[in-house]
Amino acid sequence: MLDAVIIFIAQLIYVPILTLRTIMMVKGMKAKAASFGILEGIIYVVALGIVFSDLSNYMNMVSYALGFGIGIYLGQILEQRLAIGFVSLEVNVMNKNEEMIDRLRSEGFSVSTSEVEGMNEARRYRLDCTARRDREQEFIRIVSDYEPNAFIVSYEPRNFKGGYITKSMKRNRKLAKEKQQGGTQ
DSSP: OHHHHHHHHHHHHHHHHHHHHHHHHHTTOHHHHHHHHHHHHHHHHHHHHHHHHOTTOHHHHHHHHHHHHHHHHHHHHHHHHHOOSEEEEEEEESSOOHHHHHHHHHTTOOOEEEEEEOGGGOEEEEEEEEEEGGGHHHHHHHHHHHOTTOEEEEEOOSOOOSHHHHHHHHHHHHHHHHHHHHHHO
């Protein structure tokens, strides 16, 4: 019974680490992905070693499968909470809402606007924004407050160069470096 509990707990730890390693790989964070990979490998070998040590113990196999399934669920929750990376948001509205655009910009979102042509030559306005993923829901809430019928699409960009976000990231890195240097002197 103790083996089954160890296997279950190992899977609850292993699968979220697997999820994070995969995310780090996709986002190009090689060192973090490798670190998670080492930890993942150790846990995997230990748990599987216990299962294979007694293939007649069905409780161990069930614990492995249950831990894996629940671990996937926990990994998804962890990934959503961490919200690593950036998201591009595209908003389509009927009218150019200057008050909403000003509010988004005052909240620190980069917003580009353009007039677009919809079906039957209908004129609409499109807002484009790239933001940190952890601010996606905040962006959607603000837009929904001003434009409840707005059409909003979000997706994750693989990479980007230049623009407001890049300048902001460089500024934040510089401030962090200056702060670190100021604290070590």
